[in-house]
Amino acid sequence: MPIRKHKPKPARERKIALQRIEHLFKQADKAFKYNPKLSNRYVQLARKIGMKYKVKIRSPLKKRFCKHCYHYLKPGINCRVRLTQKHLAYYCLECKRYMRFPYKK
Numbered sequence: 001m002p003i004r005k006h007k008p009k010p011a012r013e014r015k016i017a018l019q020r021i022e023h024l025f026k027q028a029d030k031a032f033k034y035n036p037k038l039s040n041r042y043v044q045l046a047r048k049i050g051m052k053y054k055v056k057i058r059s060p061l062k063k064r065f066c067k068h069c070y071h072y073l074k075p076g077i078n079c080r081v082r083l084t085q086k087h088l089a090y091y092c093l094e095c096k097r098y099m100r101f102p103y104k105k
């Protein structure tokens with residue numbers, strides 16, 4: 001079988017994908033107050049779009065969902081944020097696991 005190379009999606013489409021991801025996170029934030037399940041669904045959709053169009057989810061947005069259970073996280077409600085010597089630690093209260101982000105130099 002011939003080797004299939006990944007053909008990137010056109011830049012125009014990738015730009016739209018990025019906008020949709022941003023928008024979904026905005027909506028997830030709004031929906032969280034009255035329906036956390038809906039915001040989890042928005043995270044799921046944003047991730048799917050990211051994978052399909054091969055675009056990265058920006059780092060500030062990456063901190064807004066759990067990388068283990070993909071739940072939408074809101075500091076103080078379902079996640080705990082602590083600073084350590086080397087990194088920023090997010091503790092997900094849904095699945096009781098940590099996410100660590102190194103400090104930027």
Ligand SMILES: [Zn+2]
Binds near residue numbers: 068069071093
């Ligand atoms: Zn989690």
